[in-house]
Amino acid sequence: MNQNPLREHTRVMGFGSYRPDIIVTNEDVCQWIDSSDEWIRQRTGIVTRHRAAEDVSVIDMAEGAARDALAAAGIDGSQLDAVILSTVTHPYPTPSGASLLAERLGATPAPAFDISAACAGYCYGVAQADSLVRSGTSEYVLVVGAEKLSDIIDNSERTISFLLGDGAGAVVIGPSDSPGIGPSIWGSDGSKWDAISMTGSSLQLRDHAPEGKAAGRIATANVEDDVAAESLWPTLRQDGQTVFRWAVWEMAKVAQQALDAAGVKPEELSAFVPHQANMRIIDELAKKLKIPDSVVIARDIADAGNTSAASIPLATHRLLQENPELSGGLSLQIGFGAGLVFGAQVIALP
Template identity: 80%
Template sequence: MSAPALKQAPLREHTRILGLGAYRPDVIVTNDDVCQWIDSSDEWIRQRTGIVTRHRAPADISVIDMAEGAAREALAKAGIEATQLGAVIVSTVTHPFATPSAAASLADRLGATPAPAFDISAACAGYCYGIAQGDALVRSGAADYVLVVGAEKLSDVIDNTERTISFLLGDGAGAVVIGPSETAGIGPSVWGSDGSKWDAIGMTHSLLDVRELALAANKAGSLSAGEAEVTDAAIWPTLRQDGQTVFRWAVWEMAKVAQQALDAAGIAAEDLVAFIPHQANMRIIDEMVKKLKLPETVKVARDIADAGNTSAASIPLATHRLLQENPELSGGLALQIGFGAGLVFGAQVIVLP
């Protein structure tokens, strides 16, 4: 007996980014501020990373607050109501709750319920992962419009005295609305992972370790883990990295991925108007520009100087600033690439909104 034929959503050939939004916290932390906690200098940080300042959110501003600010601007620029969203995707590694997701809360705030909502944990590649999924959802007919947000409050997971990564990091959020298009606005995604370098970037310890450390710190062996009070801030998991491993991997391997994204889109470097890499380190950006042999006509996003490394938020924030400063780039082709803890990576060529 044959089953009845199932109906399927109509497929769409093309998508594009319709609107872009950003949220930058008001608190600005200088290199001199950072050097209160580590033995370094403004000159050393500038030379090694290109960072001059970074934005950090005050205690009363959450990941979801920042995501909402960026999302509302993106929706307004796209001319889309939240009720029209077919999915809400938030890329973050700093939402303080394992569950429920930041995306579900954001969808409720925006009035997008009952749109499906979920988080992506792909660190600094999270935004490009979100673009890949948003593009696929719209083209498959599963959604008319998809909101993709990269939002991070990295200041919650740093130890100010730690020298490998703490001085690099900032907070913020960026968001885009993806919708159908008559012409291609998002090229094929080149994405993947290399778990053999899983420990190159990560946390000092796990939440399971926190439970045990909390019990030991409080000498509360007779109490359950839920009853123990955490009195030692040092047991809170914070970020750290093997800087040399990450730098070599980013410079040598990610330029190859970026070139693969150009090839997949069927374009050459000279066809680009902009290059928007993850804002990890200015030296990494400079090396990638050389390896890709980008012509001087290509604008290179260097938001890291003022914003620091904001992980999943860095590419949309950098794109937002680039378009603010160079509105004539709108409608041109940009190559974007994210890479980070996992190690994970993702890249696409897009038409700038």
Template identity: 70%
Template sequence: MSAPEHPALAQPAIVPGTAVLGLGVHRPDVIVDNDQICQWIDSSDEWIRKRTGIVTRHRARPEVSVVDMAEAAGREALADAGIEASQLGAVLVSTVTHPYQTPSAAAAVTDRLGASPAPAFDMSAACAGYCYGIAQADALVRSGLAEYVLVIGVEKLSDFIDNHERSMSFLLGDGAGAVVVGPTETPGISPSILGSNGQKWDAVSMNQSLLPLRDALEHARRSGDVAALLDAEATLWPTLRQDGQTVFRWAVWEMAKVAQEAIEAAGITAEDLTAFVPHQANIRIIDELAKQLKLPEHVLIGRDIVEAGNTSAASIPLALHRLRAEHPEISGGLALQIGFGAGLVYGAQVIRIP
């Protein structure tokens, strides 16, 4: 007997191009300046400004969640794009501070926005999470699996800060930034450059997992030792830390190469850029990257870190939003964006500014 013929499988039509169509943010209303930070660590406003560029950072109130901030930024991005939530084919949330392992923040945001039954999932790529989200949204739209995708970078880092820890607690802020990615005739998102260096896996990390806290709390509850219970809650809650020198050297020397690779993958030169929007890790890293890339004077550089601090996955859309608000004429221009952080992971691409 001859083998039966198998029918060809249907596939969605390939979309010629994608672009960022709308942009939205949420900035918490509590502003913490350097003098307040210096209540907890032995430092000064002058030292923090000189070493990091940070003057203030936004912190969310205790009752404000990652989902709350993501929803607010998402609504603004949808309005900016002129897209209804019901048109979304997927919702992606990049975060490392959603307090639940499961369910995802994205599922809750999708429901709140009225975008159900759109697929929804979280991405854990720390400070590169937003760029990873853009790459994923670009692929979903170009493949025809979704017409519009909402990408949100959101962090409530203040939930995982030990105010007395000196390696990074003074750097961190809270916030959310969101974009809508959709189809276009002319490509508005370049090929993404993504990667990782797991040899430096612990250069930026939580100081420990939640498992020791679970075990200590269980022991304290069983023994009825209230002092042990309070001590476990105070000392074992995971908080962020970093090896600052390792991260600085890696970011400055390796990420300049990645940024240049993204420019070349886009088929442009630095002269064609309107803006450079790197992860807002440290003002010295931002300035050194711009120097190594030999950016022309006309290229605007995102320095949202001065007022917002380091907001991890939210930092690039927050910085782009500020640049566009201050310079509306950049709409339609090209922006090089690059995120890098814990993992160590990185992502970069060139987008057309909505």
């Protein structure tokens, strides 16, 4: 029986991003919750976050980031051998958002599938794309993290809604003559499954969606009135202290494992791109890992907020735009979030 010829190495060929036009300031947020710009900045480091217009979908944003990444990689959508979309905010349980994205990009009949791994979803996608290319199954794989979190939050909810933004980031991964993606360290801890979770049902009658929420949910049992619909509409919440402690203490260990697996020391890094969850978490991780001052640390959260699966590619794309000298250097990336799930790799920046 014949098998695919194996490839030894892979690399990230190009990054792309999509940032929605609507900017939500801390002053805007304080109209919905009893807070202040100073408190939000001190607790999270966030100044603004992007929100997508009602007529802009997750797939629209994913397409924008994907086309940007394809151009950076110098390939056409028809050359893609697989399309992976990481999102928790695609409005339909099925079919996958990736299949529609692949069609828009001219990638048909490439296999296309979604990943639901929240803020670690992009790193999960990189792990799978790396394996697909090295196994010989694919030559070029598109990985996109895209979220329209504004569809699944209640602006008056205090535990997480003020943190979140919309956006999309993408990469193209392909073969390489030298190591470009280190071993992936990934996993989950279901014992903390409810630390970040949705309340209410994700299945709604189209005509009973709360005002301002995206339509198109699949109907469930009879929804008698708008009050019932409001109570069922999914809202994201978190146990902030549990998530903070877990992220700081446990994710520092995961990040160190990714460095060790790649055979890389902190001082050999050019960049550190953790999930943009909270500025205090970012700073604590850098401190625990003893990241030197010579390493550029992504702090995209100040302007973009927490964009879940999109945060790492968005932040990396921005770093490369603002610091082109980082090209060719090594970057440690780590994602972590609801599940609780985590994933990390060292990559060579394109």
